[in-house]
Amino acid sequence: MIENELLKADIEEYLKQHENKELLRFITCGSVDDGKSTLIGRLLHDSKMIFEDQLAAIKNDSKRFNTTDGEIDLALLVDGLQSEREQGITIDVAYRYFATDKRKFIIADTPGHEQYTRNMATGASTADLAIILIDARYGVQTQTRRHSFIASLLGLSNVIVAINKMDLMDFSEDVFEDIKKQYMSLAESLELKNIQFAPISALKGDNVVTRSEQSPWYHGETLMEMLENTPIAESFNYEDFRLPVQYVNRPNLDFRGFAGTIAAGIVRVGDELTVLPSGQSSKVKEIVTYDGNIPEAHAAMSVTLTLEDEIDISRGDVLVHSNNQAEVASDLEVNVIWMAEQAMTPNKQYDFKFASKTTPGAFSNIDYTLDVNTMAHGEAVHLKLNEIARCQLSLNNQIAFDNYKKVKGTGSFIIIDRLTNVTVGAGMIVKKGATAAKVSGGNISEFEIEFNALVRKHFPHWEAKDISGLFK
Numbered sequence: 001m002i003e004n005e006l007l008k009a010d011i012e013e014y015l016k017q018h019e020n021k022e023l024l025r026f027i028t029c030g031s032v033d034d035g036k037s038t039l040i041g042r043l044l045h046d047s048k049m050i051f052e053d054q055l056a057a058i059k060n061d062s063k064r065f066n067t068t069d070g071e072i073d074l075a076l077l078v079d080g081l082q083s084e085r086e087q088g089i090t091i092d093v094a095y096r097y098f099a100t101d102k103r104k105f106i107i108a109d110t111p112g113h114e115q116y117t118r119n120m121a122t123g124a125s126t127a128d129l130a131i132i133l134i135d136a137r138y139g140v141q142t143q144t145r146r147h148s149f150i151a152s153l154l155g156l157s158n159v160i161v162a163i164n165k166m167d168l169m170d171f172s173e174d175v176f177e178d179i180k181k182q183y184m185s186l187a188e189s190l191e192l193k194n195i196q197f198a199p200i201s202a203l204k205g206d207n208v209v210t211r212s213e214q215s216p217w218y219h220g221e222t223l224m225e226m227l228e229n230t231p232i233a234e235s236f237n238y239e240d241f242r243l244p245v246q247y248v249n250r251p252n253l254d255f256r257g258f259a260g261t262i263a264a265g266i267v268r269v270g271d272e273l274t275v276l277p278s279g280q281s282s283k284v285k286e287i288v289t290y291d292g293n294i295p296e297a298h299a300a301m302s303v304t305l306t307l308e309d310e311i312d313i314s315r316g317d318v319l320v321h322s323n324n325q326a327e328v329a330s331d332l333e334v335n336v337i338w339m340a341e342q343a344m345t346p347n348k349q350y351d352f353k354f355a356s357k358t359t360p361g362a363f364s365n366i367d368y369t370l371d372v373n374t375m376a377h378g379e380a381v382h383l384k385l386n387e388i389a390r391c392q393l394s395l396n397n398q399i400a401f402d403n404y405k406k407v408k409g410t411g412s413f414i415i416i417d418r419l420t421n422v423t424v425g426a427g428m429i430v431k432k433g434a435t436a437a438k439v440s441g442g443n444i445s446e447f448e449i450e451f452n453a454l455v456r457k458h459f460p461h462w463e464a465k466d467i468s469g470l471f472k
């Protein structure tokens with residue numbers, strides 16, 4: 001633990017020195033034992049981010065556990081905790097930092113265990129890129145499909161498919177090409193814009209940071225070059241200005257500022273803004289930051305705006321350009337990833353936490369579930385752990401929102417259980433909801449439920465759907 005703290009302290013210092021370098025956030029995903037930990041260890045090791053004392057500790061451990069036949073077991077570096085090592089499974093999202101001359105990096109390391117889809121969703125929601133690991137011996141697996149699908153659903157457009165353990169397949173070009181083909185056919189049904197492939201051995205280091213002599217047929221970039229060179233600025237939306245107001249700053253009667261982190265777009269002094277949902281308008285008087293006033297600010301910056309007029313704005317409102325507004329509604333059509341052991345029940349009240357506003361509401365209908373292996377639509381009355389579904393959401397209050405693919409910050413939300421305060425799911429907004437769905441889901445009478453039960457009992461061959469779960 002002491003070593004970890006040291007590492008953390010030093011890396012914060014290190015990151016400070018690299019403040020002006022571009023930051024790439026990425027996630028690594030794959031099935032258990034595909035080699036995520038080894039790969040991350042290799043990236044850290046070969047980019048010289050490991051300190052000598054840690055290296056010595058790993059060398060000793062590798063000898064003691066005799067895990068890798070004399071090679072340093074880089075996985076030991078990542079699976080730092082003793083209990084994790086004993087279990088052999090990484091169990092939560094862990095964030096790691098490293099830097100090269102070109103960029104600095106944050107890795108969200110997400111475990112491969114089937115039930116931990118939610119951890120991947122957590123890591124992926126803030127990532128620019130996903131490394132999807134495939135064991136060269138086995139090719140595309142269920143987890144590959146699941147992770148690629150979630151990456152696509154979360155709007156992660158950059159994917160590096162790292163075909164690992166190529167050393168066990170004699171660095172065969174045919175194996176690489178074959179897995180590439182398998183993956184491309186899977187990707188056809190997904191919205192991943194930029195897919196790159198690398199044949200690697202995380203254990204031996206081939207094509208990770210240094211080019212391998214074992215694969216003379218491969219002329220592409222190393223994995224590290226891909227991480228350094230994949231353009232990320234394109235994933236920012238500088239078109240649609242959105243400022244979800246985190247708090248209203250009123251230190252004295254003469255100053256009233258609206259503070260928050262810009263979710264998308266650019267704002268300048270003098271711009272005409274509208275407050276949503278109320279619809280009132282004014283002009284930007286000042287843009288105040290920690291380092292003083294500035295004439296313009298863009299996505300990801302934390303700012304405080306003051307306006308020309310005294311208008312009513314409170315926490316949770318969204319400031320937008322008057323000529324480019326977000327939508328406002330209380331009924332939404334959404335994609336949901338369910339993350340709790342206890343199933344989601346339509347018409348049960350949950351809290352929905354948007355960029356800066358939390359409001360109660362309920363799902364009025366599950367339109368369909370999505371099978372992550374086949375992409376087929378299915379029917380469901382409840383939504384179970386790790387299931388993904390298209391749903392109709394009915395909120396108790398109006399919110400300002402965007403389609404998730406347009407603006408992540410104003411297009412996503414988390415779902416919180418009102419009793420336990422635990423996050424039970426995550427959602428991405430597709431569009432304004434259809435009110436018709438609300439009627440079919442929300443207004444079922446007790447009589448209809450009883451009638452439905454009778455029909456199902458006495459006329460099972462009619463195959464009527466159980467609607468009791470829709471009523472609560």
Ligand SMILES: Nc1nc2c(ncn2[C@@H]2O[C@H](COP(=O)(O)OP(=O)(O)OP(=O)(O)O)[C@@H](O)[C@H]2O)c(=O)[nH]1
Nearest residue numbers: 033034035036037038075088089090165201202203
């Ligand atoms: N031959 C070979 N073995 C590898 C390679 N990469 C990883 N391994 C081995 O595969 C096993 C699993 O690697 P890990 O890095 O622990 O796998 P992981 O995906 O992090 O697994 P979890 O942490 O359990 O999710 C270890 O025994 C590694 O030494 C590789 O490129 N070649």
